[in-house]
Amino acid sequence: MTRRAHxxxxxxxxxxxVNPSLEVIRELVARGHRVTYAVPPALAGKVAETGAEVxxxxxxxxxxxxxxxxWGTTLLDNVEPFLDxxxxxxxxxxxxxxxxxxxxxxxxxxxxxARVLAHRWGVPAISLAPHMVAWAxxxxxxxxxxxxxxxxxxxxxxxxxxxxxxxxxxxxxxxxDDFAGRPARSLVLIPRALQWNADRVxxxxxxxxxxCQGDRxxxxxxxxxxxxxxxxxxxxGSAFTRQPAFYRECVRAFGDLPGWHLVLQIGKHVDPxxxxxxxxxxxxxxxxxxxxxxKQADLFVTHAGAGGSQEGLATATPMIAxxxxxxxxxxxxxxxxxxxxxxxxxxxxxAETLRETALALVDDPEVARRLKEIQAQMxxxxxxxxxxxxIEAELPAG
Numbered sequence: 001m002t003r004r005a006h007x008x009x010x011x012x013x014x015x016x017x018v019n020p021s022l023e024v025i026r027e028l029v030a031r032g033h034r035v036t037y038a039v040p041p042a043l044a045g046k047v048a049e050t051g052a053e054v055x056x057x058x059x060x061x062x063x064x065x066x067x068x069x070x071w072g073t074t075l076l077d078n079v080e081p082f083l084d085x086x087x088x089x090x091x092x093x094x095x096x097x098x099x100x101x102x103x104x105x106x107x108x109x110x111x112x113x114a115r116v117l118a119h120r121w122g123v124p125a126i127s128l129a130p131h132m133v134a135w136a137x138x139x140x141x142x143x144x145x146x147x148x149x150x151x152x153x154x155x156x157x158x159x160x161x162x163x164x165x166x167x168x169x170x171x172x173x174x175x176x177d178d179f180a181g182r183p184a185r186s187l188v189l190i191p192r193a194l195q196w197n198a199d200r201v202x203x204x205x206x207x208x209x210x211x212c213q214g215d216r217x218x219x220x221x222x223x224x225x226x227x228x229x230x231x232x233x234x235x236x237g238s239a240f241t242r243q244p245a246f247y248r249e250c251v252r253a254f255g256d257l258p259g260w261h262l263v264l265q266i267g268k269h270v271d272p273x274x275x276x277x278x279x280x281x282x283x284x285x286x287x288x289x290x291x292x293x294x295k296q297a298d299l300f301v302t303h304a305g306a307g308g309s310q311e312g313l314a315t316a317t318p319m320i321a322x323x324x325x326x327x328x329x330x331x332x333x334x335x336x337x338x339x340x341x342x343x344x345x346x347x348x349x350x351a352e353t354l355r356e357t358a359l360a361l362v363d364d365p366e367v368a369r370r371l372k373e374i375q376a377q378m379x380x381x382x383x384x385x386x387x388x389x390x391i392e393a394e395l396p397a398g
Contacts, residue, residue: 082112265288
């Protein structure tokens with residue numbers, strides 16, 4: 001029997017980084033472990049519901065529901081805030097855990113202080129990756145070309161110098177790229193099917209456990225309306241939702257399709273009045289219980305974030321991927337390559353193209369076959385229970 005241990009999880013205040021870990025945390029608590037979870041107050045409530053003990057800390061990153069423009073537009077705009085946040089968070093977290101050091105550290109990939117603290121405490125650290133991970137050749141194929149120009153700038157040089165100095169101050173002799181992107185051990189909380197170059201991912205470091213989903217009943221249910229032959233869910237996630245023009249195209253595409261019902265999640269940054277006249281067959285919400293809807297949907301128009309992509313696969317729902325940022329473009333290409341989705345750039349997602357693509361997808365038996373095949377593969381990856389088993393296997397003996 002595995003001994004009861006203190007396991008500490010560290011994350012940032014972003015739904016897409018916290019949500020994937022919650023069921024794993026809930027399972028570890030159910031197994032009798034004491035689990036602390038260091039997270040900013042904005043997401044403390046959903047963490048507390050797992051039974052974990054919240055260790056709150058103050059973050060200077062944009063809040064989870066802020067306008068995405070707060071992140072800036074360039075690569076350095078995107079990465080500098082994480083380093084700034086880590087530097088100011090480390091003293092807070094050091095104080096929060098003084099005299100309460102854990103036996104094992106779990107951390108989101110964006111939680112840099114967690115790896116520093118694990119090093120300081122001399123305990124194992126496991127990354128819980130909510131997105132695709134690096135493969136053999138990643139640096140040469142992706143990172144080097146992406147960073148070639150920024151690294152030549154004074155700002156880029158200053159960023160790397162500051163990152164390196166912070167690591168050295170904390171006794172870590174790693175290059176910032178390796179520290180941020182090459183963990184010693186990682187559980188990947190996405191299906192292997194969503195991973196680029198999965199055959200080149202080091203199995204000694206990374207284990208794909210797939211989607212770790214619970215029953216999500218607390219989020220509420222959703223009922224398919226009577227007379228709805230087809231249901232389409234449109235959601236661009238929780239961050240990049242300020243797209244009223246795109247939503248209007250979706251209303252035009254599906255609002256007058258006979259027998260179709262459109263569930264349109266517009267987020268908190270769009271006024272429903274911006275959509276114009278909306279037919280009765282269109283249900284406009286600022287938030288929906290996504291998994292509950294997908295279990296009954298015939299089509300998912302998604303931004304192709306890691307969470308949404310795997311929920312589409314888990315429910316065997318054909319997808320139109322309209323990526324907005326970050327890894328979503330890569331996910332969209334992967335989904336299309338799997339034969340279960342079509343990648344439409346936002347500029348091309350007109351009402352006519354959306355409708356034509358939707359009708360082709362939902363009536364394609366090969367798409368349905370591929371989805372069922374991937375759904376079965378995902379079930380074999382083990383999900384929450386396997387993740388918890390692997391975490392317990394890394395606990396120090398004693």
